[in-house]
Amino acid sequence: MTNSPKMNFQRVFGTLPQTQASAPGRVNMLGEHTDYNDGFVLPTAIPQRTTVQIGFSSDARHHFYSAEYDELINFSDDDTIPQKFVTYICGCIRILEKEGYKIPPINLYITSNVPIGAGLSSSAALEIATLRGIRALLNLPLDDVRLAQIGQLAEIRYAGVNCGIMDQMASILADTNTMLFIDTRSLEYRPVPFPTGTEILVIDSGESHNLAAGSGYNQRRAECEESARILGVKALRDITDPKEVEVLPEPLKRRSRHVVTENNRVLEAVKSLPAERFGELMNSSHASQRDDYEISVPAVDALAAILQSIPGVFGARLTGGGFGGACVALVKSGKADVIASEAIDRHHRAGYSGRVLVPEVPVNS
Structure with missing residues (x-):
C-alpha cells in the first residue's frame, strides 16, 4: 500500500486528498491546424491519462507536486508563475479567478503517462484533469465545454501558445473507441466510428x-x-x-x-x-x-x-x-x-x- 497514489499524496502533503480527476491525451486523425481557423477536426483519445489528486492546503499557498518530475512547487497568488509544469495549473486557476470563482489554496498531486513532447496534448490533459478536479472539489457550475475553453485560455495566456480549442475539447469529451468530430466555430461535436x-x-x-x-x-x-x-x-x-x-x-x-x-x-x-x-x-x-x-x-x-x-x-x-x-x-x-x-x-x-x-x-x- 505504500506505493499507492493516495499514500504518496499523504506523504507529500501530510493529509489525504478530497477528490481526484483524470483526462486523456489525444491523437488527431485529421484536421491539423484547422481549429484556430474556425475549422473542423477529428481527434480521438489515447489510453494514456493524466491524473490529479486534490485537497485543501493547510496554509495560504498552493502546493503542486509532480510524480514524474519528483518536484514540489509552492505558489501563492502574489508569485510570478514559473515556466514549468505548473504553468498550466496556475493558468487554469488564474482564469477561473478571472471568471469570478474564488479558488482557495489547494494541494495537487499529479501522475501521468501521457508522453511529453510527442504532440499528444500532454498539456491539455493536465489542464483538463486539473479543472475537473477543482470543479469536483468546489462544486463549480461549469460544463465540459466551458472547462475546455478555460483550459484553452490558460494555454494561450500563460503558456504562450496561441492554440485552438481542439486539444482541450478532445481531452474532456473524446474516448478511445470513436473519433470526435468537432466544429470549432460552433463547438458542436459528435462521435464518429472508425x-x-x-x-x-x-x-x-x-x-x-x-x-x-x-x-x-x-x-x-x-x-x-x-x-x-x-x-x-x-x-x-x-x-x-x-x-x-x-x-x-x-x-x-x-x-x-x-x-x-x-x-x-x-x-x-x-x-x-x-x-x-x-x-x-x-x-x-x-x-x-x-x-x-x-x-x-x-x-x-x-x-x-x-x-x-x-x-x-x-x-x-x-x-x-x-x-x-x-x-x-x-x-x-x-x-x-x-x-x-x-x-x-x-x-x-x-x-x-x-x-x-x-x-x-x-x-x-
Whole structure:
C-alpha cells in the first residue's frame, strides 16, 4: 500500500486528498491546424491519462507536486508563475479567478503517462484533469465545454501558445473507441466510428517538439489570420475552394491551401468511408503539412513514409502541432503490434529513434 497514489499524496502533503480527476491525451486523425481557423477536426483519445489528486492546503499557498518530475512547487497568488509544469495549473486557476470563482489554496498531486513532447496534448490533459478536479472539489457550475475553453485560455495566456480549442475539447469529451468530430466555430461535436476493420497505431518520431519555444506555431496562426484578412473572410474556414487562395502571395498561399484542403478532408472523412479512402486522406494530409504548412521534420517524414509503405497500413500522417512529435497510422485490426515492430526497426536503421506510444505496451523492435 505504500506505493499507492493516495499514500504518496499523504506523504507529500501530510493529509489525504478530497477528490481526484483524470483526462486523456489525444491523437488527431485529421484536421491539423484547422481549429484556430474556425475549422473542423477529428481527434480521438489515447489510453494514456493524466491524473490529479486534490485537497485543501493547510496554509495560504498552493502546493503542486509532480510524480514524474519528483518536484514540489509552492505558489501563492502574489508569485510570478514559473515556466514549468505548473504553468498550466496556475493558468487554469488564474482564469477561473478571472471568471469570478474564488479558488482557495489547494494541494495537487499529479501522475501521468501521457508522453511529453510527442504532440499528444500532454498539456491539455493536465489542464483538463486539473479543472475537473477543482470543479469536483468546489462544486463549480461549469460544463465540459466551458472547462475546455478555460483550459484553452490558460494555454494561450500563460503558456504562450496561441492554440485552438481542439486539444482541450478532445481531452474532456473524446474516448478511445470513436473519433470526435468537432466544429470549432460552433463547438458542436459528435462521435464518429472508425472505419470498419481498423485500429490505430501511434509512434513517436523521437524528435521532441515545444510549441511555445519559437517553433513557428504562433507564426502559422498569424499567417492564417493575415490570409483571411486579405481574402475578406472571418476565418479560413469560410473558404471551401482551394482555387480561391491562389491570389495570395507566398507563403500565405500555401498555408491557406493546407487549411482549406484539410477542412475538406475532415468533412469527407466523417461520411463513413472505407478504410482505404480514409487512409488516402491521411496520406494527403501529411503531404500537405510537409509541403504547404511546412511543420514537419525529417524524423517525422521518414516515419510517415515507412508506415505508408508497410502492408496493412491504410494511411499515416504527422499528428499534433508539428515541428517534431508523433505519427498516427490507421492499420488493419490485429496488425498494430507487427506493423509497429517493423516500422520501429526500419526507423532505427535509418538513424532515428522512434518508439511506440499506442498500443500502450511497447513492442520489441
